[in-house]
Structures are given as structure tokens and as C-alpha cells.
Amino acid sequence: MQLIDGKAVAGQVKQEIAAKVAAMVEKGMKRPHLAAILVGHDGGSETYVAAKVKACEVCGFKSTLIRFESDITEQELLDKVAELNNDPDVDGFIVQLPLPRHINEQHVIEAIDYRKDVDGFHPINVGRMSIGLPCFISATPNGIMELLRRYGIETCGKKCVILGRSNIVGKPMATLLMQKSNPGDCTVTVCHSHTMNIKEECRQADIIIAAMGQPGFLKADMVKEGAVVIDVGTTRVPDTSKKSGFRLSGDVQFDEVAPKCSFITPVPGGVGPMTICSLMNNTLLAGQKAIYK
Numbered sequence: 001m002q003l004i005d006g007k008a009v010a011g012q013v014k015q016e017i018a019a020k021v022a023a024m025v026e027k028g029m030k031r032p033h034l035a036a037i038l039v040g041h042d043g044g045s046e047t048y049v050a051a052k053v054k055a056c057e058v059c060g061f062k063s064t065l066i067r068f069e070s071d072i073t074e075q076e077l078l079d080k081v082a083e084l085n086n087d088p089d090v091d092g093f094i095v096q097l098p099l100p101r102h103i104n105e106q107h108v109i110e111a112i113d114y115r116k117d118v119d120g121f122h123p124i125n126v127g128r129m130s131i132g133l134p135c136f137i138s139a140t141p142n143g144i145m146e147l148l149r150r151y152g153i154e155t156c157g158k159k160c161v162i163l164g165r166s167n168i169v170g171k172p173m174a175t176l177l178m179q180k181s182n183p184g185d186c187t188v189t190v191c192h193s194h195t196m197n198i199k200e201e202c203r204q205a206d207i208i209i210a211a212m213g214q215p216g217f218l219k220a221d222m223v224k225e226g227a228v229v230i231d232v233g234t235t236r237v238p239d240t241s242k243k244s245g246f247r248l249s250g251d252v253q254f255d256e257v258a259p260k261c262s263f264i265t266p267v268p269g270g271v272g273p274m275t276i277c278s279l280m281n282n283t284l285l286a287g288q289k290a291i292y293k
Contacts, residue, residue, distance in 0.1 A: 010273035208223065210231050216252070
């Protein structure tokens with residue numbers, strides 16, 4: 001069993017990005033600028049945004065954090081999105097999800113200029129990805145693809161089961177892995193809460209990507225010998241032994257599943273760090289105008 005060290009790979013990718021940014025600046029090009037909008041004080045969102053700001057520093061980006069209280073109106077938020085769309089200094093920006101219930105997330109996502117949508121959530125980027133055109137790919141699936149690539153994990157002709165059908169992970173992950181590419185060329189099955197015989201589906205898989213948000217869902221009797229397991233789950237569960245009062249739990253029962261795997265990601269330290277460095281890579285592409293002129 002080999003542990004997939006997402007933290008180490010992410011560090012390497014960020015250094016590669018920093019070198020490219022330094023070369024851009026040396027040539028007189030503008031330093032890439034990422035802006036982030038944070039609404040309210042959700043603990044997980046605070047942590048993620050802080051990590052993104054820190055990653056910008058490592059990569060040599062300019063970053064701007066825009067904060068609003070949770071009582072902001074949808075129109076006020078849309079006005080700020082329009083302002084960033086029209087700001088020539090901002091290459092890419094994100095609106096950290098989830099948003100308060102009174103704000104329609106889809107309205108906000110669709111209001112973002114797809115050429116600055118470095119989260120890859122806009123329908124134009126999603127549509128372009130689905131037919132294999134250049135676009136901003138959503139960060140978590142893109143990060144997983146990079147891990148598969150860097151660890152030399154064979155995907156061509158393999159059976160891949162994806163647990164979860166979210167717009168952020170499950171659906172784009174399935175799209176990427178079935179495309180004619182490397183990694184890719186998989187036979188993909190997407191399982192969800194209404195899937196029959198989910199255990200049998202998993203036991204046939206060469207690659208399992210667990211993204212259901214259900215701590216410990218994937219157990220040893222659901223995994224065949226030699227499978228590759230990618231754990232996307234990051235659920236906070238109470239833990240009195242921790243100073244914070246909680247720990248992060250993945251969707252995989254790691255201790256019992258790991259011995260059966262050829263490769264497996266830990267939680268934390270697996271997919272999470274790659275999600276952030278994929279966002280950094282999208283920001284670099286936006287700054288270079290490499291996808292949309």
C-alpha cells in the first residue's frame with residue numbers, strides 16, 4: 001500500500017507556479033490577482049479562505065479578501081460580483097460556498113464572468129469541460145487528476161466507481177475520467193443515495209473516489225484487493241481529545257481499507273491540499289490569459 005501524499009504534491013505544484021509567476025513578473029507582465037468573497041463566519045469557510053490567502057503568498061499572487069456579514073442581501077452580493085467582473089486588475093475570483101440560505105447560490109455562480117471563474121462552477125466552464133474544450137476545471141476534481149498523474153496511476157480501461165453526484169466533485173470527476181486523456185479512458189459508474197447494490201458496485205472497482213460526505217462510509221468489505229481509493233470526504237466530527245473539539249473525518253474507514261489498497265489518500269493531507277493548489281493553477285492560467293483571451 002502506498003500513501004498518496006497530497007500535501008507534498010501540493011507544495012511541489014505551488015513552487016512550480018511561483019517560478020512561473022516570477023518569470024512573468026521578470027518579463028514585465030502583471031502579477032496574477034485572485035480575489036475571494038467570504039460571507040458570514042462559517043468555521044470551515046474561514047479555514048479554507050485563510051488557506052487560499054496563504055497559498056497566494058507562496059505562489060507570488062496578489063490576493064484580496066472581501067468580507068460581508070451574513071445579512072448581506074443577494075442583490076448587494078451580485079453588485080460586488082459585477083464590480084469584480086469589471087475590474088481589470090482582478091484576474092480571477094471566487095465566492096466561498098456555502099452562502100446563507102436567503103441567497104440563491106446558482107444566481108451568484110451564473111453572475112460570475114466565466115473568464116474569471118477560477119472555481120470552475122459557471123455553466124459555460126462546466127459545459128466546455130464536458131466536451132473536452134479548454135476551460136477552468138473545478139478545483140477538487142482537477143486536484144485528484146493531478147494526483148493520479150503524478151503517482152503514475154493507470155486509469156486507461158479501468159473501472160472507476162464514484163460515490164456521490166455533486167456538481168462540485170462527483171459529476172465533474174465522472175466527466176474527466178471518461179474522457180480520452182491520461183488520466184482518463186475509464187469506465188465510470190456514479191453511485192449515490194438511491195443506488196442499488198452499492199457494495200457490489202464498489203467491489204468491482206479498480207478505482208474508488210469517495211465523495212458522499214458520509215464519514216466512514218466505505219468499509220473494507222466494499223473494496224477489492226489492489227484497488228486505488230481516493231477519499232474526498234472532510235466532515236467535522238466531535239473529538240474531545242482535540243483542542244478544536246473536532247477532527248476531520250473522511251468517507252473511508254482508513255485503518256481497515258488501507259491494507260487492501262495499492263494507493264490511498266489520507267484525510268487530512270490527501271485531496272484537500274490539492275484542491276487549493278488547483279485553484280492557484282486556475283488563477284495562474286487566468287493571469288496568463290491562457291484559456292480565455
